[in-house]
Amino acid sequence: MTAPNIEARHQQVAGRFIAAIEDFEKGAYSSRGLAKRAEELTSPEELLLVNDELLNHTFWVMRHLVHQPACWAPSNGELMYLYRCLKGEEQFQQDVADSFRLK
Structure with missing residues (x-):
């Protein structure tokens, strides 16, 4: 992928x-459905090429929300933090994202 293609x-x-998280919040599908949707949208291999921490972490959260209530599983709060970051409302910080699971 060339630089312009990667940015696009x-x-x-x-x-x-963003759209998938909004649909999930509206009840369009379950956490299992959100995981499936994430895998339809992209792959770990593609995200390696894009090389973006926020997208990588969002993909991980979307795929693993289904594992709640495991202590390592992401929370809805973490998902919504990432949603705000994707929308440009907050600056993504890995330690903030991790803090949702360290409470």
């Missing part, structure tokens, strides 16, 4: 993640 794909994936 970054924007596309971010927009689709």
